[in-house]
Amino acid sequence: xxxxxxxxxxxxxxxxxxxxxxxxxxxxxxIARFLAALGIDLMEARTVGDRQAQIVGALNxxxxxxxYVLTTGGIGPTHDDITADAVGAAFGxxxxxxxxxxxxxxxxxxxxxxxxxxxxxxxxxxxxxxIANPATDAPGFQIGNVFVMAGVPKIMEAMLQDVAPRLRxxxxxxxxxxxxxxxxxxxxxxxxxxxxxxRPDLSYGxxxxxxxxxxxxxxxxxxxxxxxxxxxAAEHDLSQELRYLGxxxxxx
Amino acid sequence: xxxxxxxxxxxxxxxxxxxxxxxxxxxxxxIARFLAALGIDLMEARTVGDRQAQIVGALNxxxxxxxYVLTTGGIGPTHDDITADAVGAAFGxxxxxxxxxxxxxxxxxxxxxxxxxxxxxxxxxxxxxxIANPATDAPGFQIGNVFVMAGVPKIMEAMLQDVAPRLRxxxxxxxxxxxxxxxxxxxxxxxxxxxxxxRPDLSYGxxxxxxxxxxxxxxxxxxxxxxxxxxxAAEHDLSQELRYLGxxxxxx
Numbered sequence: 001x002x003x004x005x006x007x008x009x010x011x012x013x014x015x016x017x018x019x020x021x022x023x024x025x026x027x028x029x030x031i032a033r034f035l036a037a038l039g040i041d042l043m044e045a046r047t048v049g050d051r052q053a054q055i056v057g058a059l060n061x062x063x064x065x066x067x068y069v070l071t072t073g074g075i076g077p078t079h080d081d082i083t084a085d086a087v088g089a090a091f092g093x094x095x096x097x098x099x100x101x102x103x104x105x106x107x108x109x110x111x112x113x114x115x116x117x118x119x120x121x122x123x124x125x126x127x128x129x130x131i132a133n134p135a136t137d138a139p140g141f142q143i144g145n146v147f148v149m150a151g152v153p154k155i156m157e158a159m160l161q162d163v164a165p166r167l168r169x170x171x172x173x174x175x176x177x178x179x180x181x182x183x184x185x186x187x188x189x190x191x192x193x194x195x196x197x198x199r200p201d202l203s204y205g206x207x208x209x210x211x212x213x214x215x216x217x218x219x220x221x222x223x224x225x226x227x228x229x230x231x232x233a234a235e236h237d238l239s240q241e242l243r244y245l246g247x248x249x250x251x252x
Numbered sequence: 253x254x255x256x257x258x259x260x261x262x263x264x265x266x267x268x269x270x271x272x273x274x275x276x277x278x279x280x281x282x283i284a285r286f287l288a289a290l291g292i293d294l295m296e297a298r299t300v301g302d303r304q305a306q307i308v309g310a311l312n313x314x315x316x317x318x319x320y321v322l323t324t325g326g327i328g329p330t331h332d333d334i335t336a337d338a339v340g341a342a343f344g345x346x347x348x349x350x351x352x353x354x355x356x357x358x359x360x361x362x363x364x365x366x367x368x369x370x371x372x373x374x375x376x377x378x379x380x381x382x383i384a385n386p387a388t389d390a391p392g393f394q395i396g397n398v399f400v401m402a403g404v405p406k407i408m409e410a411m412l413q414d415v416a417p418r419l420r421x422x423x424x425x426x427x428x429x430x431x432x433x434x435x436x437x438x439x440x441x442x443x444x445x446x447x448x449x450x451r452p453d454l455s456y457g458x459x460x461x462x463x464x465x466x467x468x469x470x471x472x473x474x475x476x477x478x479x480x481x482x483x484x485a486a487e488h489d490l491s492q493e494l495r496y497l498g499x500x501x502x503x504x
Contacts, residue, residue: 016457019294020425021284022474023459025277028299032273042271044306047280047297050457054296077438078458079445117441136463154465173272186329189369193331205268205302206330207275211388213406222274 006170006226009035010062011045014055014073014083015151018047027072027156034160039170039226040068050074055086063090063146068167073151075140077117084141087148088125098124101139108137132162142166171226176235179250180242181218184208188242192221195238201225202234258422258478261287262314263297266307266325266335267403270299279324279408286412291422291478292320302326307338315342315398320419325403327392329369336393339400340377350376353391360389384414394418423478428487431502432494433470436460440494444473447490453477454486 011031017023028045035042043066048054055074062069074083088095101122106114121138124130131140131147135158140149147166149159180188185206196204202225210217221238225231235251242249263283269275280297287294295318300306307326314321326335340347353374358366373390376382383392383399387410392401399418401411432440437458448456454477462469473490477483487503494501 016455017459017474018280019284019297020427020476021281021288021294022427024281028270029273029276032271034273036273042273043301044310045271045299049295058296076458076460077436078441079448080455080457115438115442117438120441152460152463155463175272175274184329186367186369189330189372190367196331203268203332205332206328207269208328208404211404211407222269224272 007040007068007168008043008066009040009068009070010043010066012055012058012062012069012071013045013047013151014050014071014086015047016049016080018073019049026153027151030153030157031070031072031160034164036173038164038167039172040167041170041173050080050082052082052086052089055083056090059087059090059146063144067145069146070163071146071148072156075121075138075148075150077120077138081120083148084123084125087143087146091125091127091143091146093126093143095123095125097122098128098130098141100130101141104130104137104139131159134158134161173224173226174228174231175222175224176231177252178221178223178235178239178242179218179252180221181216181248181250183219183247184211184217185219188219188221188245188247191238191241191245195234195241199225199230199234201227202230204234259292259320259420260295260318261292261320261322262295262318264307264310264314264321264323265297265299265403266302266323266338267299268301268332270325271301278405279403282405282409283322283324283412286416287322288425290416290419291424292419293422302332302334304334304338304341307335308342311339311342311398315396319397321398322415323398323400324408327373327390327400327402329372329390333372335400336375336377339395339398343377343379343395343398345378345395347375347377349374350380350382350393352382353393356382356389356391383411386410386413425476425478426480426483427474427476428483429504430473430475430487430491430494431470431504432473433468433500433502435471435499436463436469437471440471440473440497440499443490443493443497447486447493451477451482451486453479454482456486 128141128143135155205222207220380393380395387407457474459472
């Protein structure tokens with residue numbers, strides 16, 4: 001699927017609250033769909049705690065391996081928000097108050113309201129540029145191929161709008177889903193394997209549903225590829241084969 | 253917080269459907285809460301696609317760095333289920349039909365129903381032991397410090413019950429939450445920093461809520477530690493300080 005050299009990306013989720021189980025991350029899925037719409041292949045995601053060595057290690061591994069890294073979490077005003085310092089350490093640059101970020105925050109908070117904690121949110125690694133935050137003003141930042149965003153989902157989503165124009169896009173991956181109801185994966189495994197082998201440029205996935213519950217059971221077959229006509233043809237062929245076997249399907 | 257050398261763990265989520273955005277992972281949160289209840293520190297999580305080299309690389313990094321690795325996904329009967337082979341490759345061992353797994357699957361499926369695809373689910377890396385699957389029978393497996401489970405949430409949850417007794421447990425981390433309504437993190441950042449510095453054995457986290465939405469805004473302050481009395485004392489002290497500043501709080 002990478003014949004057209006689609007850009008690649010990784011996500012780095014930063015926050016003890018995800019690893020402790022207190023908070024269920026929703027940002028990864030939002031970013032995954034955002035990147036998919038731009039034709040960028042999300043290759044990997046990591047979740048680390050609020051520990052500088054861990055953030056630095058993960059960030060340096062990911063930014064060298066992929067075209068882009070998008071991070072979430074740890075850029076607020078409190079002592080446990082260490083992402084800016086960790087990113088600075090990863091790049092080997094100092095972290096300092098960014099004049100434009102200071103101006104944005106000064107505008108937001110009245111005189112006397114702009115305390116030390118809030119000033120902290122203007123600290124950006126040297127060489128970084130700001131990512132606008134239309135939700136609550138305090139900006140994220142980009143340095144090199146790394147995009148540093150807030151962890152609060154509504155704010156993170158708002159920041160993505162200023163990230164999008166900075167990314168090189170690829171051909172979008174088209175997907176067709178064949179919904180097979182009443183039989184499990186095993187019943188269609190051989191047909192699916194043969195179909196996948198016949199079209200090595202496409203990806204064929206099989207995702208069972210309903211198992212382990214009392215509800216309807218079945219399997220979603222997902223065909224993905226960057227050539228829409230090929231995906232459509234593959235869906236047509238596989239649907240015919242399944243119908244020929246007497247299996248009930250619905251295509252979406 | 254690691255004075256008592258709590259066991260450490262990592263989670264490895266395997267599946268293209270998570271990275272494409274098609275599926276939102278819920279297993280990480282389930283496992284995080286499961287490990288927290290056992291006093292095991294979840295240190296890191298990674299999500300990789302259905303690609304052997306990626307699974308092998310991540311698994312070998314994680315199993316060397318932490319006491320336990322729990323994986324989800326890729327152990328079904330279809331061609332895209334490559335986790336057993338990848339785990340075998342990571343450990344440098346062959347993957348073969350496991351007699352006990354074969355017997356379990358033969359019991360589940362009648363004669364003539366036990367096809368090649370279903371047999372595939374009996375393939376386990378050599379030296380592995382089975383993890384019971386009370387939901388749908390097809391087992392997971394353990395090899396070394398790695399626990400390989402299904403990706404379907406209900407099945408994964410059922411498998412955790414057979415993983416629990418195999419894990420060394422630690423002292424459970426106690427958490428108290430102070431809910432601060434009507435003010436943001438910046439208003440309490442200095443008080444919180446001072447509190448955290450005064451009790452270096454505890455972890456103090458600050459999690460804003462409501463920002464970027466039209467709802468109620470505020471901050472949840474979470475104090476965590478393995479000594480319940482110390483956590484309670486820390487909550488008492490911080491609550492008093494916040495009340496002294498005229499800030500409305502609720503403790504849970």
